[in-house]
Amino acid sequence: MQAVILAAGMGKRLKDLTYDNTKCMVKVNNVALIDRMLHQLENLHLSRIVIVVGYKGQKLIDYINTLNISTPILFINNPIYNKTNNIYSLMLAKDYLIKEDTILLESDLIFEDSVLKILMDDPRETIALVDKYESWMDGTCVKIKEDDSIEAFIPGKKFVFEDIPEYYKTVNIYKFSRHFLITHYVPFLEAYSMALGNNEYYEQVLRVIALLDEPEIKVKKLDGQLWYEIDDIQDLDIAASMFATDDEKVTLISSRYGGYWRYPKLVDFSYPTNPWFPPQKLMDEIKANFEPLLIHQPSSVEVNSLLASKNFGIQQKHIMVGNDVVELIKSLLEEIRGKIGYVQSAFMEYPNCHDDSKSVIFVPDNADFTYTVDDLTQFFESKDINTLILTNPDNLSGNYVPYSGIMILVNWAKSRKINIVIDETFTDFADTYETNSLMVEDFLALYDRLYVVKSISESYGVPGLRLGVLASSNTETITRLKKCVPIWNINSVAEFYLQIYEKYEKDYRISLEKIIQSRKQMMKLLEKVPYLRAMPTQANYICCEVLYGMKSSELAKQLLEKGILIKCFTSKISNGREYIKVTVRTEKENEQLIEALMAMQGGISRQQEEDDESD
8 A cells, every 4th residue: 555645735825834845844843744744654554655746846855855764755746836736736646546555645734643543444445534524624525425425525615504514524635445546536537637627626536436326435434533734824823732742732722711613622621601501592693693793883882881781780871891801800900000909819810900019919728718708808907908809709719708798898898998899700600699790780889989890701601702891880980991992892793692682681590590500510520539629619610629649730631632621720829739620511511521530530549548548
C-alpha cells in the first residue's frame, strides 16, 4: 500500500504564514503539518509516499528531505498550481494510483494517530473517512445511507442548513483499493477532467461514482477521533489547543474563556449557566426573526432600559442594560472611586477594574469558605472603605447571604454612607429563589447608594448574548452611566431577547426548579467520589476540595482527555490546598462527569488508605 499527498496549493488564507512557505509547512505547536503527517504514515510501513507539490515546491522538497523519513518518497511537480485545483494534481499522480492500494490525503490536515488506525483496521478495501458535521467544518459534505454507502455529495453551494442533522463532513482521507482505482476512479478522473477542465476538485469524481449502481466506495464514520483542517489563522489557533500536549491543553482551552462551539464534543462544566433555559420555542422565535435583526440597527441604551424596566418591574430611570455585567461593573467603578471591599473571588472582573492598592479583600477563615453578614461587617468595620461589593451567592463557593442578612448589610452601609453593590447574578438559583431578587423598587428605595447588578447571560442561559442589568434608585448616577456607555451597547439579537422574554417567564421559573433538583442530585453524586469534598452551595456550581495529594491541574487534564472541561482555581486561594469548581448541568451530564471522576479513583484510593494509616 502507498500514500498520495496533495500539497500543491498556495494557502492564501493563511496570509503571512504562507508568504515564503507551503501550507503544509505551517507549524502547529512547533511541528509542521507535513512533518507530523509523514511520521504518522511512516508507522504504516507503506511501500512509498507520493507527494504532489506546486507552490514553493522545491522549498517543501528540501524541507522533507531533512526529516529522515525511511519510507521512500517520490515528488511530482504541478507547474500550474496557481491555475488549477486539486483534480489536476491528482491527475498528475494517476500512473501511481493504478499501481497499488492507496491512501489519499490532503496536506493541510492534522489528526490523531487513531484516525489512521480506524482507516487501516476497517476490513473494507475502499472507504472515505467522514465525521458528523459541526459548525467549524467547511467543504464537501455527504448524506449517508444505512448501508454506509453515499446517498449524495453536498458541495458548499448546495449546502442546506436545515439538513445539517443528516450531514457528514468528508475528512479528506481515503483508502482506495487498486481495483477501485483501475475500474472506477482513474477512468472517471480522466473523463471528468477532460470534460470540465482542471479547475475542479477530486471529490466531484467521487460524487459521480456514488451515483452508480455498484459504486464500491463506502464510508467509515469517526467516533470522537480528533482531526482538523487548517485553512486560516483561526483554524491554526484552534488546532493548537486541540493538539497540545496534555499539560498545555487545559491552559490553552481554558484561557479562551468561551467559544467552545468550536469544540463540539467538549462538555463544559467550567462556565456557570442555565442548561434548561431558554426553551426551544424562544430560540425558534429568535431564529424566525434573525434576518431583520441582522440587518437593522439596535435601539439606543435608553430604549433598552425601557425593556429592562418592563421585565424587572423597575422604573426606566432606575435601570440600565449593559454588554453583560462586565461593562456595567467597569462603568460603575469608574463612577464610584475610592477604596473598595470585596469577598475573596474566583471572578476577577471586579478587582481587574480597580486599583489593587485600593482593594480590601475578605477571605473566609474556614474550610468551606462560608461567612455571614456579621463576618462581613466585623471585618470591614475598621477598613475605611468607600464601597462594599458582594456577589450573592458568591462566585467562589456559592455561599449565600439570605434576604434578612442583605437588609442588615444595606443598613450597615447606609449608616456609614458608603456605596454597596450587590451582584445577584446567581441569586435565582438559591432554594428560596421566588423571594430572593433585590431588583424591587421598594428595596432600591432604601438607600440611594445601593446598586444591584445581574448577569442575564448566566442566569437565563444565554451567555452568547452578553446581557446584564444594573438598577439603583440613584437616578443621577444611572443617567450618567447611560451616557458613559456606547449609545448602542448591545446588539439587536440581545435587544429582541429582552423584547420577548416576558412571554417565557413561566418557563424560566420551571428551569430554576430543575437546577435546584439537579444541584441536589449532583451533591449526592459527588459524595461517591472519595477524593473530592464538595462544599455547600446555593449557586449553580459546586466548589470541591481535591484530597489525598492529588493536584487539581492533573484532575482537569485527565477529565479533558475524556472531553470534559472543569475550572481549577487553586491559584486563586493561597492556602496550600487544591480546588476545582464544576457547574451543575443536566442529570445525564452530571452522571457523565461523576462516571469520569470515579474512573480515576484507583490510585487515589490507595493513597487514601496510606494517609488514613499514618493518621
